[in-house]
Structure formats: structure tokens, C-alpha cells
Amino acid sequence: xxxxxxxxxxxxxxxxxxxxxxxxxxxxxxxxxxxxxxxxxxxxxxxxxxxxxxxxxxxxxxxxxxxxxxxxxxxxxxxxxxxxxxxxxxxxxxxxxxxxxxxxxxxxxxxxxxxxxxxxxxxxxxxxxxxxxxxxxxxxxxxxxxxxxxxxxxxxxxxxxxxxxxxxxxxxxxxxxxxxxxxxxxxxxxxxxxxxxxxxxxxxxxxxxxxxxxxxxxxxxxxxxxxxxxxxxxxxxxxxxxxxxxxxxxxxxxxxxxxxxxxxxxxxxxxxxxxxxxxxxxxxxxxxxxxxxxxxxxxxxxxxxxxxxxxxxxxxxxxxxxxxxxxxxxxxxxxxxxxxxxxxxxxxxxx
Amino acid sequence: xxxxxxxxxxxxxxxxxxxxxxxxxxxxxxxxxxxxxxxxxxxxxxxxxxxxxxxxxxxxxxxxxxxxxxxxxxxxxxxxxxxxxxxxxxxxxxxxxxxxxxxxxxxxxxxxxxxxxxxxxxxxxxxxxxxxxxxxxxxxxxxxxxxxxxxxxxxxxxxxxxxxxxxxxxxxxxxxxxxxxxxxxxxxxxxxxxxxxxxxxxxxxxxxxxxxxxxxxxxxxxxxxxxxxxxxxxxxxxxxxxxxxxxxxxxxxxxxxxxxxxxx
Amino acid sequence: xxxxxxxxxxxxxxxxxxxxxxxxxxxxxxxxxxxxxxxxxxxxxxxxxxxxxxxxxxxxxxxxxxxxxxxxxxxxxxxxxxxxxxxxxxxxxxxxxxxxxxxxxxxxxxxxxxxxxxxxxxxxxxxxxxxxxxxxxxxxxxxxxxxxxxxxxxxxxxxxxxxxxxxxxxxxxxxxxxxxxxxxxxxxxxxxxxxxxxxxxxxxxxxxxxxxxxxxxxxxxxxxxxxxxxxxxxxxxxxxxxxxxxxxxxxxxxxxxxxxxx
Numbered sequence: 001x002x003x004x005x006x007x008x009x010x011x012x013x014x015x016x017x018x019x020x021x022x023x024x025x026x027x028x029x030x031x032x033x034x035x036x037x038x039x040x041x042x043x044x045x046x047x048x049x050x051x052x053x054x055x056x057x058x059x060x061x062x063x064x065x066x067x068x069x070x071x072x073x074x075x076x077x078x079x080x081x082x083x084x085x086x087x088x089x090x091x092x093x094x095x096x097x098x099x100x101x102x103x104x105x106x107x108x109x110x111x112x113x114x115x116x117x118x119x120x121x122x123x124x125x126x127x128x129x130x131x132x133x134x135x136x137x138x139x140x141x142x143x144x145x146x147x148x149x150x151x152x153x154x155x156x157x158x159x160x161x162x163x164x165x166x167x168x169x170x171x172x173x174x175x176x177x178x179x180x181x182x183x184x185x186x187x188x189x190x191x192x193x194x195x196x197x198x199x200x201x202x203x204x205x206x207x208x209x210x211x212x213x214x215x216x217x218x219x220x221x222x223x224x225x226x227x228x229x230x231x232x233x234x235x236x237x238x239x240x241x242x243x244x245x246x247x248x249x250x251x252x253x254x255x256x257x258x259x260x261x262x263x264x265x266x267x268x269x270x271x272x273x274x275x276x277x278x279x280x281x282x283x284x285x286x287x288x289x290x291x292x293x294x295x296x297x298x299x300x301x302x303x304x305x306x307x308x309x310x311x312x313x314x315x316x317x318x319x320x321x322x323x324x325x326x327x328x329x330x331x332x333x334x335x336x337x338x339x340x341x342x343x344x345x346x347x348x349x350x351x
Numbered sequence: 352x353x354x355x356x357x358x359x360x361x362x363x364x365x366x367x368x369x370x371x372x373x374x375x376x377x378x379x380x381x382x383x384x385x386x387x388x389x390x391x392x393x394x395x396x397x398x399x400x401x402x403x404x405x406x407x408x409x410x411x412x413x414x415x416x417x418x419x420x421x422x423x424x425x426x427x428x429x430x431x432x433x434x435x436x437x438x439x440x441x442x443x444x445x446x447x448x449x450x451x452x453x454x455x456x457x458x459x460x461x462x463x464x465x466x467x468x469x470x471x472x473x474x475x476x477x478x479x480x481x482x483x484x485x486x487x488x489x490x491x492x493x494x495x496x497x498x499x500x501x502x503x504x505x506x507x508x509x510x511x512x513x514x515x516x517x518x519x520x521x522x523x524x525x526x527x528x529x530x531x532x533x534x535x536x537x538x539x540x541x542x543x544x545x546x547x548x549x550x551x552x553x554x555x556x557x558x559x560x561x562x563x564x565x566x567x568x569x570x571x572x573x574x575x576x577x578x579x580x581x582x583x584x585x586x587x588x589x590x591x592x593x594x595x596x597x598x599x600x601x602x603x604x605x606x607x608x609x610x611x612x613x614x615x
Numbered sequence: 616x617x618x619x620x621x622x623x624x625x626x627x628x629x630x631x632x633x634x635x636x637x638x639x640x641x642x643x644x645x646x647x648x649x650x651x652x653x654x655x656x657x658x659x660x661x662x663x664x665x666x667x668x669x670x671x672x673x674x675x676x677x678x679x680x681x682x683x684x685x686x687x688x689x690x691x692x693x694x695x696x697x698x699x700x701x702x703x704x705x706x707x708x709x710x711x712x713x714x715x716x717x718x719x720x721x722x723x724x725x726x727x728x729x730x731x732x733x734x735x736x737x738x739x740x741x742x743x744x745x746x747x748x749x750x751x752x753x754x755x756x757x758x759x760x761x762x763x764x765x766x767x768x769x770x771x772x773x774x775x776x777x778x779x780x781x782x783x784x785x786x787x788x789x790x791x792x793x794x795x796x797x798x799x800x801x802x803x804x805x806x807x808x809x810x811x812x813x814x815x816x817x818x819x820x821x822x823x824x825x826x827x828x829x830x831x832x833x834x835x836x837x838x839x840x841x842x843x844x845x846x847x848x849x850x851x852x853x854x855x856x857x858x859x860x861x862x863x864x865x866x867x868x869x870x871x872x873x874x875x876x877x
Binding site: 371373375376379382389390394397398403521523524526527528531534536543547548549 | 797
């Protein structure tokens with residue numbers, strides 16, 4: 001390895017070590033989770049007619065270990081990405097940090113509060129968006145809901161007005177916020193939801209899938225908004241998402257959770273360089289071409305109109321693949337995607 | 352036949368999913384009729400007469416029990432379902448003729464009703480007999496009642512379907528639904544036997560389809576009509592069903608013409 | 616307290632604006648609710664035109680019960696019905712966390728964000744019936760009577776409010792709650808009739824255990840001037856006790872939701 005790369009790896013390791021031990025720049029801790037455990041007990045409901053009749057008399061109980069010994073620290077001003085497959089425990093962890101869920105054992109400390117113990121007081125300092133569910137009045141413009149929230153969080157009118165103006169500009173919802181919410185697209189609604197979460201200047205914000213189902217332009221605006229708010233107000237963000245582009249644009253540090261356990265807690269760069277070894281290339285062909293043949297590339301699909309290739313980054317670079325593609329094919333559209341998070345997690349798990 | 356059967360199976364499953372609610376309804380009905388039982392004991396006691404509005408105490412109790420049973424049997428959620436489908440602009444409504452469109456819903460409803468009968472109505476009959484003196488009025492009346500009851504289920508379905516179609520012309524439909532349900536509960540005889548109303552009102556009720564969904568079946572069971580009248584009532588039920596189906600078809604065509612172009 | 620009122624006012628005006636977006640629908644709902652509200656007085660009319668009525672109660676007196684019941688249940692539902700339904704819905708969808716992240720005790724918040732304008736019809740029916748019947752009753756109304764009946768009317772509202780809170784609490788404690796709602800309301804409806812019609816045991820149960828006698832019977836008795844001060848205070852205490860029970864159940868429910876997730 002050339003000496004430069006070696007040094008960077010060393011520096012990275014030192015950084016991680018120092019972060020883990022609270023050395024270096026004295027960053028205040030926004031969230032500290034220690035050995036958090038959460039167990040749910042549910043009963044199974046059968047699917048068919050016979051099961052439905054059976055459940056009249058018998059009930060099978062199931063124990064679900066949603067969180068198994070989770071420990072985590074988040075510094076003030078961080079934007080943390082929390083990723084994992086569905087059912088991994090992301091929402092459970094977020095709910096525990098919001099104070100809406102009692103843990104089975106372990107401790108959580110957010111902004112100096114034990115979230116569920118002093119929930120009403122604590123919650124005045126946080127904002128939360130749980131997916132596409134919203135507080136927004138369906139038949140009224142978002143601005144009415146904003147005013148309601150001002151009352152709820154007891155924010156003085158002037159301070160609120162200034163902050164609202166800034167948020168509206170950042171999210172570009174000046175016109176949107178005056179239209180009835182039912183007339184808005186999903187992207188516009190999400191932007192209004194995000195505005196709702198930050199109107200009262202919370203120190204800590206939880207975003208659960210903030211860009212799911214949202215169009216690309218709005219996604220971009222939302223990401224820029226989060227970065228701006230983080231920069232200007234020092235707001236700490238904890239974001240769960242399935243969208244790797246969200247993570248790449250927003251988070252320096254990510255936590256991967258799978259089956260109730262944290263399997264990775266560290267810098268994004270490290271994961272990318274260590275684990276993202278393949279990329280998928282999807283091509284729309286303007287005209288059929290010859291058989292795709294290139295070392296380090298596995299052809300998953302090829303017909304007269306489309307081409308899907310899995311690229312092994314260890315053996316070949318994206319640039320060379322694209323060069324080969326453009327030299328030998330007439331491409332109408334090219335999309336390069338990362339492998340789904342499940343694959344990355346499987347990789348990590350194997351290690 | 353498998354299409355209808357499949358729809359029925361879905362209706363049966365649907366009813367089973369709500370089995371606890373349905374069984375709880377038996378308790379609710381007991382409370383409701385029980386309150387009436389105590390109240391009317393006192394009223395009959397004070398009145399000193401054995402008949403009030405032509406009903407003996409036992410007959411009146413029979414009416415209230417049958418009212419709950421028949422109401423549950425003939426009830427449907429079609430107005431809600433239909434208005435929601437129309438509001439959402441489901442593609443189905445634009446491509447399919449109303450008979451086909453409602454065909455599935457109808458058979459699913461029948462499946463649901465079959466289950467309702469076993470989960471609610473049958474136990475309720477037992478409750479009625481044990482607690483409230485529900486009278487058995489003979490096999491002939493039972494048979495005639497069964498026929499009128501089945502017709503009543505169909506009639507109520509078609510009636511609701513017609514009302515539900517109004518959702519094409521209104522953005523929010525709860526208002527109309529409430530008004531309809533309010534009048535229906537009075538005019539059908541669910542709240543009170545129609546014979547308690549002044550003659551003038553009874554005349555009006557007889558021109559409307561509502562009384563044929565609850566009042567007439569119960570009276571048939573109670574044997575209050577001669578055979579000819581019973582058959583006449585069945586014909587009227589059939590006539591209403593046909594008239595309403597024609598109305599549905601016509602209104603549907605109108606709605607399609609008006610809204611298909613706009614894209615719903 | 617002031618903050619709660621401001622919040623309630625804000626929400627109520629949003630609710631009004633939202634309903635007004637569909638004017639026709641709102642008026643039709645109002646008309647529909649009036650139709651349902653009329654069923655109570657209608658039953659009274661049908662009973663008294665076909666028989667001598669209920670022992671010890673004249674037509675006007677019985678009608679008064681109907682009016683009082685509508686008024687009290689309407690007033691309570693105006694403030695608390697949406698709370699009950701929204702709680703049930705949100706718990707079913709696992710959505711209640713959004714409400715728990717608000718800087719207000721969940722019950723206060725739930726009630727502040729709960730206004731049911733359709734209940735205005737019920738309230739109107741109640742007031743109309745009472746207004747119609749009062750002059751016909753020929754009661755000697757001293758200030759004490761009026762004060763007592765207003766107090767007991769308030770306790771009637773407290774009773775219905777407690778009912779709604781209990782049902783909402785059941786959403787947390789049990790899963791399939793829709794039928795339970797109907798059960799509670801059906802049992803509450805027995806309060807439309809004089810509880811003396813239910814026999815000695817019935818009256819006792821309906822005064823002390825499930826105090827639906829508070830809904831209409833006792834306010835009527837206060838108007839007739841037959842209740843002593845001690846009885847009035849006792850009844851008020853029962854109402855407040857019922858409310859305390861309801862709130863305790865709610866708190867239990869919230870705790871269960873927080874430990875069991877969604």
C-alpha cells in the first residue's frame with residue numbers, strides 16, 4: 001500500500017479510538033445509551049379460517065428480543081445515521097430515546113434526562129418525525145398547524161416568526177405551506193412535517209425514514225435543510241433510513257443495527273471502503289449490442305433493451321466499466337446503485 | 352359459481368375476524384332489550400291493559416328481540432364502502448358495469464351474513480327464548496319469515512348501494528350517510544314497531560321501502576298478516592329490489608358519462 | 616390551565632375551519648345528527664300516545680329526562696368524543712407515539728385536541744326539549760334548585776367524560792375495542808329512563824357502581840326539588856370518584872402502551 005493510504009488508515013483508527021473514549025475535542029454528549037434491552041411479548045394470530053376459529057380457544061405467545069444489549073453514544077451536533085433491515089430494532093431504539101417506550105433493562109440518557117421518566121419535560125427539547133405520519137391538518141394549510149405548534153410549545157410569537165421564516169426559506173415551502181395539505185405531494189408534505197419538527201428549536205431531532213417515497217428534488221432539499229439546521233443551530237440529528245444516498249450526504253458516522261444488536265458503530269467511510277465492494281449498473285440500451293464481456297463484471301441480465309451488471313470493485317474500477325460500456329454499446333440511460341443495505345449487513349455479519 | 356363462492360368465503364373470513372365484536376353484540380343486545388323489558392313491565396303494569404298498540408307484553412318483547420336479530424342480519428356497510436371506493440377513484444368503478452361491480456361485494460356480503468347468522472342471530476334466538484319470552488309462532492310463519500328476511504337482506508343491500516352512488520356528486524359523504532341512517536332506523540321499524548305511529552305516518556311508511564327491511568319480516572314472523580298479505584309483501588319487496596336495481600344502473604350510466612371524461 | 620385553554624381554542628378553530636371546507640357535508644351531518652337526536656323524544660311520544668306511560672312519570676317529566684340526557688352527553692361528547700376515537704385509532708395503528716412526544720400530559724393534550732362540532736346538534740336537541748318542557752312542568756324554581764340542577768348537570772357531563780376516558784383507556788389495555796364502546800354507551804343509555812324503573816338493586820347499581828343515574832335522573836330530581844344538600848354533595852362525590860377512576864385507568868393504559876410498544 002502506498003504510504004499515504006497507510007497514514008490515513010492509522011489516523012482513522014486513532015480518530016475512532018479517541019471518539020470511543022471521549023478524548024480529543026470535548027464534545028458534550030447528547031445521547032448515551034447503556035446496555036439497553038427490550039423484550040416484547042406478543043401472541044400469534046393464525047391466517048386461515050381454521051386458525052381464526054382455533055384462536056378462540058388457544059393462544060400462542062412469542063417472545064421478541066427487539067433490543068439486545070445496545071450501547072451507543074451520540075455527541076451534540078452530530079448527524080447520526082441508524083441503518084438496518086426492517087425489524088432490526090431501529091424504531092424500538094428511537095422510541096426508547098424519545099421516551100415513548102420503557103426499556104426492559106439498561107439506561108438511556110438524552111440531554112441530561114431519562115426520557116421516559118421525565119417525558120413531558122424532556123420532550124419539549126426534541127423534535128420527531130415518524131415516517132410519513134404527520135400532525136398536519138388534512139384540509140387546512142400547513143401554516144395553521146405551525147401556529148398550533150407554536151401554542152403547544154409555548155414559543156414567543158416574534159422568535160417563532162423569525163425561525164419559521166428561515167425554515168420556510170430553507171425548505172422552499174413558502175407557497176406550499178399556504179395550500180391545504182391534501183393538495184400537496186408526498187415530498188411537499190414531508191417537508192412540512194420536517195418544518196413541524198424543528199419549529200420550537202429542539203436540541204435533538206429524531207427522523208424515522210424522512211425521505212421514504214419522496215421525489216428526488218424534495219429529497220435533495222430535505223438533505224440540505226438538515227445540514228443547514230445542523231450547521232447553524234448545532235441541532236443533533238438521529239436519522240434512520242433505507243436510502244444510502246441520505247446517509248452518504250448527511251452522516252459521517254453510522255450505526256448498523258441488526259436483529260436487536262449493533263453490529264457496526266463507526267465512520268461511514270470505513271464501511272464504504274471496507275464493505276461496499278460491488279456496484280450494480282443498470283443500462284437502458286438505445287439499440288441492442290454484442291454480448292457484454294469484461295473481467296470483474298457479472299452480467300445479470302442482457303437483452304435487446306436492457307443490461308444489468310454487477311461490478312466487483314476489487315477487480316475493476318467503475319470508470320473502466322463505463323468506458324467499455326460507452327465504447328461498445330449505445331446507452332440511453334445508465335444508473336449506478338449500491339447493493340442494498342441487507343447485502344452490506346450480510347457482509348459485515350459474515351466478518 | 353366459484354367466483355361467487357370465493358367472494359362468500361372472503362365474507363365468512365371477514366365475519367370471523369370480528370367474531371369477538373359480534374359476540375359482544377349479544378351482550379349489548381341483552382342490555383338494550385333488558386332495559387326495555389324492565390321499562391315495559393312497568394308500563395304494562397300501569398296501563399292495566401293486556402294490549403298496547405295491539406301488542407301483548409310478550410309480543411312486544413318478541414318484537415324487540417326480533418328487531419335486533421333482523422337488523423343485524425340486514426345491516427350492511429355498503430354506503431361507506433361504495434363512497435370510499437368512489438372517492439378514491441378506484442379504476443374498477445370506471446371500467447365495470449354496476450351489476451358486475453357490485454356482484455362481488457354482494458356475494459361477499461352474503462357470506463358475511465351467513466356467518467353473522469351463526470355467530471349472532473342463532474345465539475340471540477336462544478337468549479330471546481330464555482330471557483325475554485321470545486315466542487315460537489309456528490313452522491309456517493317461520494318459513495314465510497325466512498323468505499321475507501332473505502328478501503330484506505337483498506333489498507337493504509340494493510338500497511344502500513343506490514344511496515352510496517350519490518358519492519359521485521359529493522366530496523364528503525358522511526352527512527348523507529347519517530341522514531339516511533337516521534331516517535332508516537325510524538322508518539324501518541327498528542326503533543319502534545310502526546304500529547305505534549299514528550295512522551297517517553303508517554300510510555307514508557307503507558309507500559317507502561324501509562319498512563320492508565325490518566318491520567314487515569318481523570310482523571310476518573309474528574303472524575300478523577294473512578297468507579295473501581304475506582305473499583303480497585314479498586312481491587312488493589321484489590318490486591322494490593327491481594326498481595332500485597334499475598335506478599342504480601341508470602345513475603351509474605349518468606355518473607360514468609359525467610366523470611369518465613374528467614378521469615374521476 | 617390558561618395554556619390549555621389557548622391550545623383548545625386554537626384547535627377548535629382549526630376544527631371549525633376544516634369542517635367549513637365542506638359546508639354541505641357539515642350541514643347534512645348536522646341534520647343527520649338531529650334526526651338521531653329526535654329518536655329519544657320520539658320514543659317518549661310513542662310510549663305516551665299509546666299507553667298511560669311510566670308509573671310516577673308524566674309525559675313532560677319523561678321528556679325532561681330525554682332532554683337532560685341529550686344535553687349532558689352532547690356537551691361531554693363535544694369535548695371528548697374525538698379523543699376517544701383518535702386514541703383507539705392511533706393505538707391500533709401503533710401511531711400513538713406522535714402524541715407522546717408532545718410537551719403535555721397525554722390526557723390534557725388529547726382533550727385539548729378534541730372538538731366534535733357534530734355534537735352541537737345533540738346539544739341543540741337537548742336544549743330545545745328542555746326549553747319546551749320546562750314551562751309545562753310548572754315547577755317552583757328557587758335559586759337553590761337551579762344551582763343544584765346546574766351542579767348535577769355538570770356532574771352528568773363529568774360522568775360522560777369519564778366514560779369516554781375509560782373507553783380510551785381500554786384502547787391501551789385491550790386491542791379490539793370498538794364493540795366495547797357500543798357496550799358502554801348502550802349501558803349508559805339506560806340512564807334515559809328513570810332508574811327507579813329498574814328496581815331497587817338496579818337503582819343502587821346505577822347510582823353507586825355505574826352511576827348513569829347521574830346522566831339525567833338526578834339532575835331531574837334536583838329540578839323537581841326533591842334532593843337534599845347532603846344527597847347533592849354525595850352524588851357530586853360519586854361523579855368525581857368515577858372521574859378519578861377513569862383517569863387512573865388511563866394512566867395505567869399509557870404505562871402499558873409504553874412498555875409494550877405499539
